[in-house]
Amino acid sequence: MTEPLLDIDGLTVSFPGTPRPVVNDFSLRFAKGQVVALVGESGSGKSVTVKAILRLIEFQGGRITAGHGWLHDGKGGRIDLFACSEQQMQSIRGNRIAMIFQEPMTSLNPVLTVGFQLREAVLRHQDVTRAQADEICLEALRQVRLSEPERRLVQYPHELSGGMRQRVMIAMALACKPDLLIADEPTTALDVTVQAEILALLRTIQAETGMAVLIITHDMGVVAEIAAHVHVMLHGAKIEHGPVHQVFDRPQQAYTRSLLDAAPRLGSAPPSPPIAPVATAAIEVRNLVLRYPVRRGLFGAHRANVHAVEDVSFAVAPGETLALVGESGCGKSSLARTILRLQTPQSGEIRLNGENILGFDHSQMKAARRGIQMVFQDPYASLNPRKRVAEIIAEPLQIHGVGSPAEIRDRVAALIARVGLPPEAAGRFPHEFSGGQRQRICIARAVALNPSVIIADEPVSALDVSIQASILELIEEIQVEFNVAILFISHDMAVVEKVADRVAVMYQGELIEIGPRDAVLRAPAHPYTRQLLDAVPVPHPSLRRDRPAAPRLIASPIHPVDAPPSVFVMDEVGPGHFLRRDRDN
Amino acid sequence: MLGYTVRRLFGVIPVLFLVSLLVFALMQAAPGDPVSMLISDEASAEDRARAAEAWGLDQPAPVQYLNFVRNALNGDFGTSFRYREPVMALVLDRLPATLELALFATLLAVLVGIPLGVLSAARPNSVLDSIGSVVGFFGISMPNFWLGIMMILVFSGYMNLLPSSGREPWGMGLDRVTGFLTLDAVLQGRWDALAQALRHLAMPAIVLGTSMMGIIMQVTRASMLENLGEDYIMTARAKGLSGRTVLWRHAFRNALVSVITITGLEFGALISGAIIVETVFSWPGIGLLLIQGITFRDFPLIVGLVLIYTSLFVLMNLLIDLAYSLVDPRIRMR
Numbered sequence A: 001m002t003e004p005l006l007d008i009d010g011l012t013v014s015f016p017g018t019p020r021p022v023v024n025d026f027s028l029r030f031a032k033g034q035v036v037a038l039v040g041e042s043g044s045g046k047s048v049t050v051k052a053i054l055r056l057i058e059f060q061g062g063r064i065t066a067g068h069g070w071l072h073d074g075k076g077g078r079i080d081l082f083a084c085s086e087q088q089m090q091s092i093r094g095n096r097i098a099m100i101f102q103e104p105m106t107s108l109n110p111v112l113t114v115g116f117q118l119r120e121a122v123l124r125h126q127d128v129t130r131a132q133a134d135e136i137c138l139e140a141l142r143q144v145r146l147s148e149p150e151r152r153l154v155q156y157p158h159e160l161s162g163g164m165r166q167r168v169m170i171a172m173a174l175a176c177k178p179d180l181l182i183a184d185e186p187t188t189a190l191d192v193t194v195q196a197e198i199l200a201l202l203r204t205i206q207a208e209t210g211m212a213v214l215i216i217t218h219d220m221g222v223v224a225e226i227a228a229h230v231h232v233m234l235h236g237a238k239i240e241h242g243p244v245h246q247v248f249d250r251p252q253q254a255y256t257r258s259l260l261d262a263a264p265r266l267g268s269a270p271p272s273p274p275i276a277p278v279a280t281a282a283i284e285v286r287n288l289v290l291r292y293p294v295r296r297g298l299f300g301a302h303r304a305n306v307h308a309v310e311d312v313s314f315a316v317a318p319g320e321t322l323a324l325v326g327e328s329g330c331g332k333s334s335l336a337r338t339i340l341r342l343q344t345p346q347s348g349e350i351r352l353n354g355e356n357i358l359g360f361d362h363s364q365m366k367a368a369r370r371g372i373q374m375v376f377q378d379p380y381a382s383l384n385p386r387k388r389v390a391e392i393i394a395e396p397l398q399i400h401g402v403g404s405p406a407e408i409r410d411r412v413a414a415l416i417a418r419v420g421l422p423p424e425a426a427g428r429f430p431h432e433f434s435g436g437q438r439q440r441i442c443i444a445r446a447v448a449l450n451p452s453v454i455i456a457d458e459p460v461s462a463l464d465v466s467i468q469a470s471i472l473e474l475i476e477e478i479q480v481e482f483n484v485a486i487l488f489i490s491h492d493m494a495v496v497e498k499v500a501d502r503v504a505v506m507y508q509g510e511l512i513e514i515g516p517r518d519a520v521l522r523a524p525a526h527p528y529t530r531q532l533l534d535a536v537p538v539p540h541p542s543l544r545r546d547r548p549a550a551p552r553l554i555a556s557p558i559h560p561v562d563a564p565p566s567v568f569v570m571d572e573v574g575p576g577h578f579l580r581r582d583r584d585n
Numbered sequence B: 001m002l003g004y005t006v007r008r009l010f011g012v013i014p015v016l017f018l019v020s021l022l023v024f025a026l027m028q029a030a031p032g033d034p035v036s037m038l039i040s041d042e043a044s045a046e047d048r049a050r051a052a053e054a055w056g057l058d059q060p061a062p063v064q065y066l067n068f069v070r071n072a073l074n075g076d077f078g079t080s081f082r083y084r085e086p087v088m089a090l091v092l093d094r095l096p097a098t099l100e101l102a103l104f105a106t107l108l109a110v111l112v113g114i115p116l117g118v119l120s121a122a123r124p125n126s127v128l129d130s131i132g133s134v135v136g137f138f139g140i141s142m143p144n145f146w147l148g149i150m151m152i153l154v155f156s157g158y159m160n161l162l163p164s165s166g167r168e169p170w171g172m173g174l175d176r177v178t179g180f181l182t183l184d185a186v187l188q189g190r191w192d193a194l195a196q197a198l199r200h201l202a203m204p205a206i207v208l209g210t211s212m213m214g215i216i217m218q219v220t221r222a223s224m225l226e227n228l229g230e231d232y233i234m235t236a237r238a239k240g241l242s243g244r245t246v247l248w249r250h251a252f253r254n255a256l257v258s259v260i261t262i263t264g265l266e267f268g269a270l271i272s273g274a275i276i277v278e279t280v281f282s283w284p285g286i287g288l289l290l291i292q293g294i295t296f297r298d299f300p301l302i303v304g305l306v307l308i309y310t311s312l313f314v315l316m317n318l319l320i321d322l323a324y325s326l327v328d329p330r331i332r333m334r
Helices: A046-053 A086-092 A114-125 A130-143 A149-153 A162-174 A192-209 A220-226 A244-249 A254-262 A332-339 A362-369 A389-399 A405-418 A423-427 A435-447 A465-482 A493-499 A517-522 A527-535 B002-029 B045-054 B061-073 B087-122 B127-141 B144-158 B181-187 B191-228 B231-238 B243-280 B286-295 B299-327
Strands: A004-014 A023-031 A035-039 A063-072 A078-080 A097-100 A180-184 A212-217 A229-234 A237-243 A283-296 A301-316 A321-325 A347-352 A372-375 A453-457 A485-490 A502-507 A510-516 A558-560 A570-574 A577-580
Touching (some): A023 A035, A023 A063, A023 A212, A023 A237, A035 A046, A035 A220, A097 A162, A114 A149, A114 A162, A130 A162, A162 A180, A162 A192, A180 A192, A192 A527, A212 A220, A220 A244, A229 A244, A229 A254, A237 A244, A254 A465, A301 A321, A301 A485, A321 A332, A321 A493, A332 A453, A332 A485, A372 A435, A389 A405, A389 A435, A435 A465, A465 A493, A493 A517, A502 A517, A510 A517, A510 A527, A510 A570, B002 B061, B002 B299, B087 B243, B087 B286, B087 B299, B127 B191, B181 B191, B191 B243, B243 B286, B243 B299
Parallel strands (some): A035 A212, A035 A229, A097 A180, A321 A502, A372 A453, A453 A485
Antiparallel strands (some): A004 A023, A004 A063, A063 A078, A229 A237, A283 A301, A283 A347, A570 A577
């Protein structure tokens, strides 16, 4: 055993008013320079555990009721974190143990510059001048491979992308050269390509500095990418731990095995059955262009355009699922909003069952909306908390005046049963349900009107992996039963592989590749598609490969006002598999 | 930001235009004849007609309004019926008194309300928090005319500590430079006059600022509690920052946006509240002038004053909007 760093022994955390401790008798031994993953689903107590290590949980009302947390100083001395005064803890936080959080978008103070927030941590723990502190900050920013570090210092967080902000968070943590870095779901909120970069960065920095890393995650792919040891938590207790290969190859607990199995894995889906060609597509988009104006100057003159959707065309047949993949900001959501006519495009056509809905007036559009329904990403935010489930599902039927009250009641009851909820769910409120159950309610609401098209915007990315699978199955069953076309928006390639018949890849508002699922995922024709696939976390630690730790450069989506609508040529590279021809050639 | 300011200032023009039209129309609709205010009741019909002609009151209402607008564009807001002086001169003479009172009241409200709100939020349900909410509710629910009368009764009547009315004692002999007595006293090194001015300001400012203080305290507390639950507070704590730094540097900077909003909105209420307080304390400001103008049906004076109130309100809102962009870099004024 190498030099010990942190011994957590019997940690128990309770919240006043809850009968059971949230973390119960948790122990963890940590050696210097080790990379340990703590794995569990939401509610397993993993976040509470790490916040308890830094005694941050006390600010959220939690109380450490038992246990010791011995932090070794490397010279034979040790200190019990759980018995320290707040003052002692302040000298340890950010100095010997640093922490980064899940949400880079909200974890930096929006009204202070990046430089100020970095410098503040340095000045707090090191006896240096302001100029020396700035030098340390620049060094840390270079270490996290952020471009133009000098400029970053004077920028505000909102001027940076999510991945850049997470790099700033890591730089902040590294600035004082901690012995232990705690990373609480550091990549969950990021795009898959950015996730790969951040994990590679953490790996590189760990190798460079030799600090220990405790990474908290629900994603076994992240574990496979980075960890040497794994601890699995369930209901506030540790149920299994061991070296990463042992846990992946010979999981001892059924729960660990289910976690490993549940994680959708690229390359595991069976080949899709061919879809019979149909005369009329359920939804067809032709040469759609959507641009947002950029206004600047004294009178808000229209100076440039952001090209959100640029000459996009595709069609989805009844009963078919087209997956739309791409990073955040690539225009997937703008496209969905345009199809729902929540945004008015500059040009193009949207044909619902052959009719161009862009020419519809108000009353025609109301009728047409019956044909397009939506399932949103966040089932917690997309259900009205003051309405009962039956009212929520009945609402679209009432709006479109479908049937008598008795008929609507029967239809709602049938739908509730169809999505696998108990009949008594009808009278309950959304907050009484788990995330997965809520998404079932959303699905029932979406199919209530027998739509031709359902747009599902990341419908499972807010859910635990073990629940994802069952929701995806439900969506597929519903699709067969109602013969509905599904436009499935996702950034998760493994999920896409599971549900899609065809895949369309978007990049900066443009459709760069579209084709049958197996063709696009197994034989990607566009380099960006290959990048997306390469970024997917490996399913097993032995498949780890080197990835670059520096971020990719991204071109600006802002174009001059008078830029003519682009016309892209799609070349057929395989049966039904099209690749956008580059503008250069 | 400069462009934004310029555009906003241009935006004030139609507002002032509409307000003047509205006030003019209301005055026309009010019963009674302004000529009777200009001339003795016993005057002959001929004299009355001459007076009406001299003041332009014989013209049809739209013509009167157009005349008013034409003169106003040249900086002439008419002559007060009662004081027989140009309205602008009257208003500008009295405006500093009201502004000084309002500024001191705001200062008091901000200096007491904000720290109380922040500290209450730092330890919810503590003793300090309880004291804070008592003070806050007292401030919000206390009618200021009653508070003013009670303070006069106690501090002037029984204890004879503070003057009950006016801005300065007789014969203080302070030269008017800015019209702000405290500022004039400091500029001329007249410390005795400064003390006198502050003694006169104390009660009206406290009475006027109390309700604003209560509201600012409550808003600060609520906004702080909200911000203390944000993710970046956890980041700040994880850096090892002390509780005080987290509170003031991180949470308060973010809470400031709502505090500024409410301070700006309340400043409007404060200016209208000043009308009552000025009456109670015989404070020679534009509030008192307005009351007198209304009593005497002094049309030009009322219109002029309402336009001044509107301008003050609009200007304050502009300042608030500009302050936002200083506090929160995400808000960019375009």
